[in-house]
Amino acid sequence: MRRIRILTRWLLYIIGGFIFLLACLWGYVAYVSRINPPAVSVSDKETLQWKRADHPDHFYTIGNNWLRKSASGLFEMYVEGDAFERGVANGKLSRELLVQQEDYFSNQIRKMIPSDFYLHFLKYVIGWFNRHLDQYVIDEYKREIYGISESASNEYKYIGTNYQRILNYHAAHDIGHALQNMALVGCTSFATWDGASADSSLIIGRNFDFYVSDDFAKNKIILFENPAEGYKFMSVTWGGFIGVVSGMNEKGLTVTINAAKSRIPPGSATPVSLVAREILQYAANIQQAIAIAHKRTMFVSESFLIGSAADHKAVIIEKTPDTMDVYDPQSNHILCANHYQSKILVGSESNVEQMRESSSAYRYKRLEELMEQQRVNTVQKTVEILRDRKGLGNTDIGWGNEKALNQLISHHAIVFEPEKRRVWVSTAPWQLGEFVAYDLNKVFKLPALRKNHEIYDSSLTIPADPFLLTDSFHRFEKYRMLKNRMHDGLEIDPDSLIADNPQFYHSYVLAGDYCIKKSAYRQALEYYEEALTKEIATKPEENYIKGKIDEIRKILNKK
Numbered sequence: 001m002r003r004i005r006i007l008t009r010w011l012l013y014i015i016g017g018f019i020f021l022l023a024c025l026w027g028y029v030a031y032v033s034r035i036n037p038p039a040v041s042v043s044d045k046e047t048l049q050w051k052r053a054d055h056p057d058h059f060y061t062i063g064n065n066w067l068r069k070s071a072s073g074l075f076e077m078y079v080e081g082d083a084f085e086r087g088v089a090n091g092k093l094s095r096e097l098l099v100q101q102e103d104y105f106s107n108q109i110r111k112m113i114p115s116d117f118y119l120h121f122l123k124y125v126i127g128w129f130n131r132h133l134d135q136y137v138i139d140e141y142k143r144e145i146y147g148i149s150e151s152a153s154n155e156y157k158y159i160g161t162n163y164q165r166i167l168n169y170h171a172a173h174d175i176g177h178a179l180q181n182m183a184l185v186g187c188t189s190f191a192t193w194d195g196a197s198a199d200s201s202l203i204i205g206r207n208f209d210f211y212v213s214d215d216f217a218k219n220k221i222i223l224f225e226n227p228a229e230g231y232k233f234m235s236v237t238w239g240g241f242i243g244v245v246s247g248m249n250e251k252g253l254t255v256t257i258n259a260a261k262s263r264i265p266p267g268s269a270t271p272v273s274l275v276a277r278e279i280l281q282y283a284a285n286i287q288q289a290i291a292i293a294h295k296r297t298m299f300v301s302e303s304f305l306i307g308s309a310a311d312h313k314a315v316i317i318e319k320t321p322d323t324m325d326v327y328d329p330q331s332n333h334i335l336c337a338n339h340y341q342s343k344i345l346v347g348s349e350s351n352v353e354q355m356r357e358s359s360s361a362y363r364y365k366r367l368e369e370l371m372e373q374q375r376v377n378t379v380q381k382t383v384e385i386l387r388d389r390k391g392l393g394n395t396d397i398g399w400g401n402e403k404a405l406n407q408l409i410s411h412h413a414i415v416f417e418p419e420k421r422r423v424w425v426s427t428a429p430w431q432l433g434e435f436v437a438y439d440l441n442k443v444f445k446l447p448a449l450r451k452n453h454e455i456y457d458s459s460l461t462i463p464a465d466p467f468l469l470t471d472s473f474h475r476f477e478k479y480r481m482l483k484n485r486m487h488d489g490l491e492i493d494p495d496s497l498i499a500d501n502p503q504f505y506h507s508y509v510l511a512g513d514y515c516i517k518k519s520a521y522r523q524a525l526e527y528y529e530e531a532l533t534k535e536i537a538t539k540p541e542e543n544y545i546k547g548k549i550d551e552i553r554k555i556l557n558k559k
Contacts, residue, residue, distance in 0.1 A: 035134045037149070037163040038142040044084040048150055052092045059452035060093050066449045067093035067221075072427045072436045075219060076455060078446075080226035083140045087147020087242070090223075095151045097219045097239035102153055104215040105169070111487075130168055130175075136270040136297060137167070140229070141277065144242050145170070152240065170243050171271040173210070173259075174300045186338060187258045188363050188405050189305045190385070191314035192377040194332040204307040204314060204416040205382035206256040207431060208236070208245055211409040220412055222425060224443055230281035232444050236412050236425060243273025244280050250444060251284040252309025252418035258336050260301040260318070261354035269299040269321065276304060285310040293317045294324055301350070305336045309418040318342045333371065337364040357539035359402040366392055366405060379415055379424065380462060386413045386431050387465050391535055398504020399476040402537035406431060408476065424462060432473075435462035475500040479507065486514055494527070505534035509545060516548070525552045 053061045058069035067077040077093060079086045091098060134142060145167050152162040159165055189206035197203050211217070219238060226232045235247030248254040255276045275296045283289040289306045299321055307314040316327040318340045325342035327334075338360035340351045355361040370388055374381045388405045391397035400408045413431030415424040421440040427433035437460035446455065467473050479500035482492050494511035501507045508531035515524035528549050536542045 035131075035161075035164045035167060037146045037161075038134075038139060040084050040143060040146065044082070044143075047085050047088045047147070050088060050092060052095075055452060057452055061449065062089050062092055064448040065089040065093060068449070068452055070436070070454060070456065072434065072456065074425065074427060074436065075221045076224070077221050078224045078226070078449065080228075082228045083143035084147045086225065086227065087144040088150060089147075090144075090242070091148035091151030091240075094221065094239050097221065098148065098151055099153045099239075100219060101216070101239035101241075102156060102165070102169075104213060104218075105172075106156065108213045108216065130171060130268045133167060133171060133268045133271075136268065137170075137274060138278070141242060141274055142167070148240055148242065166240050169240065170273060171268055173273065174268070174271050174298075186359060186363070186402050186407065187256075188367060188386075189256050189258060189336045190334065190367060190371070190382075191305065191307055192333045192371075193313055196332040196371075196377055198376045198378045201420065202307055202309065202312055202314065202416075202418050203377055203379060203382055204254055204256070204305070204418070205386050205413070206246060206305070207386050207405060207407075207413045208256075208411045209407050209409055210245070210411045217411045217428075220425075222438065224440075225281075226444070227281060231284065232440075233280045234423060234438065234440060234443070235277075235280065236414060241273070242277065243271060244276040245273055246412065246414045247276070247280045248307075248416050248418060248421070248423055248440065249280050249283075250421070250440060252307075252421055253280065253283055253285065253289065254305075254307035254314075254416045254418055255280045255289070256305045256414070258303040258305065258338055260303055260320075260338055260340060261350045261358070262300040262320070263350065267299065269297040272298055272300060272302045275302075275319075279304065279306070286313075286315055290317060290326060293319055297321065303336055303338075303340065305334070307416060307418050309421075312419070316341065318345050320345070333377075335364055335367050335371075337361070337367070339364070359537045362392070362403045363405060366390075366403070369393075370405070379417065382415050383413075383424070383431075383435055383462050386415075386426075387467075389467070395535070396503045397535040398501055398507065399472070399479070400501070400506070401504055401535060403535060408432075422460070424460070427464075429468075432465040432468050434464050437461060479504075483510060486510060494523075498527075503534060505531045505536045505541075505545075508534065509541070512545075512548060516552070521552045521555055525549060525556070528552070 050062050060067045065079045067075060069075050079089045146163050149162040149166040152166055156165060186209045187207055191204040193202040194200050221237050222234060223237050224234050231249040231251055233247055233249035235244045244255055246256050257272055257276050275293060275298060279289045279292045283292055286306055286308045293304060298319060301320040304317040305314060306317060314334050316334065316336050318325050318327055323344060325344040327342040338358060339354045340346050345351055369392060370385045386405060389399060391403055397403055408430055410430040413426040422437055424435040424437045426435050436456040438456050443455055479497060482497050486492050494514045497507045497511050508527045512524040512527035515527065528545050531545050
């Protein structure tokens with residue numbers, strides 16, 4: 001008995017010691033991962049007392065700064081001044097959008113990770129991963145983010161301070177891309193000039209195929225920023241985000257980003273979107289853009305398609321955490337998917353694997369095919385290419401296939417005419433709605449907006465895609481509704497998934513997954529086998545299907 005008591009006592013000591021060490025570890029991680037906001041002057045902090053004037057019809061002003069909701073469904077915002085002033089104005093003007101965007105993002109994370117334990121664990125993992133993030137962000141952008149964060153919701157303080165959260169969200173794309181080694185973006189972009197364009201002008205188009213959720217893509221903001229230092233610029237963004245994924249500055253320099261295959265990094269560095277932002281704000285030509293990209297360290301691999309009115313051409317800056325090269329085709333056009341093309345990086349092991357296993361090379365070939373069919377490019381033809389839903393040879397590969405240029409998930413599509421300072425931005429849904437045009441020469445000459453009125457050029461609007469009025473589109477909407485019901489754990493008819501999108505391999509995969517959960521193995525096997533006859537987007541997905549087939553056959557052989 002005494003021996004049992006001794007053993008019990010030692011066991012309690014061990015358990016207590018383990019709990020103590022674990023608590024110390026969590027405390028240490030929490031301490032080192034806490035990021036304090038940058039210092040700002042007393043006069044700067046006075047801007048926190050600014051009051052927003054609320055006018056009818058979603059129109060808000062603070063001094064010369066304003067936010068309005070266009071009839072197009074897009075929000076338009078103008079901010080000016082030094083970094084903290086711009087951030088404060090941005091946050092106060094877009095407060096509701098900022099709060100909603102964090103709600104949407106958090107709701108999607110909770111859907112993906114419903115366990116509170118794993119959510120808290122993830123918080124510490126990301127905190128540890130990003131513990132040095134602020135060291136890689138220039139002071140100007142830290143102050144701007146700090147200004148915005150003062151308008152953020154206090155509901156998520158259990159995750160981190162408002163400043164820490166908004167800063168970390170700028171690295172969300174990079175973290176998801178790096179830790180999952182997969183792109184949440186499968187973007188495609190291209191540019192034409194000289195003989196490849198009908199009027200010889202530089203034309204650039206891109207799909208930003210970044211998908212978090214339908215809600216996340218609801219409130220897009222066309223931001224017009226007039227910084228105290230650098231060039232005025234526009235970008236397509238969302239509440240609380242100062243990074244750039246698509247944008248053009250007053251000098252006619254454009255930046256768009258395309259993810260490439262990355263290895264898992266040891267820690268954070270400069271978020272890709274903030275490198276793109278710095279290029280847009282401070283570069284007037286390609287050489288200046290290259291110089292900025294060269295001096296920043298990133299922790300994921302990315303391609304930056306840079307268009308330049310000054311140089312009358314476009315190039316791609318290809319950058320990894322430890323290497324950078326520039327792809328210049330020495331031609332009158334350039335294409336970009338999600339793999340590298342430069343001399344240094346094209347033959348790298350990760351790039352070869354990316355081309356072999358992802359949808360990138362296929363989309364690139366389809367883009368080549370479409371551009372050859374168009375012969376000479378125009379803005380209208382650029383939009384038509386960005387909206388293309390077919391596979392190679394105009395084959396039907398199903399609506400939503402990652403191998404299509406238009407995957408029907410796009411956050412936005414955009415077209416630039418840098419030499420004319422014109423930009424067209426898509427409206428919902430995806431890139432199928434109207435493309436509305438902004439003339440930056442006119443927008444940046446506008447006096448402070450005192451009355452609410454449209455600022456886009458309606459004479460240049462490109463009509464919505466007629467596909468929206470077809471039965472095929474309505475069936476695709478029904479397919480997405482069924483897919484969402486299935487993901488929410490609700491009952492569906494798997495045959496309906498097939499009927500509404502019969503050429504899409506993923507319809508059969510979803511139907512097979514649903515049947516496996518219902519132990520309907522023979523029916524699941526038929527769905528998976530049919531999926532293999534369709535155009536599958538990636539090698540990992542093909543391997544998944546084959547693995548499920550092997551798994552089912554083993555189950556059936558035991559019966």
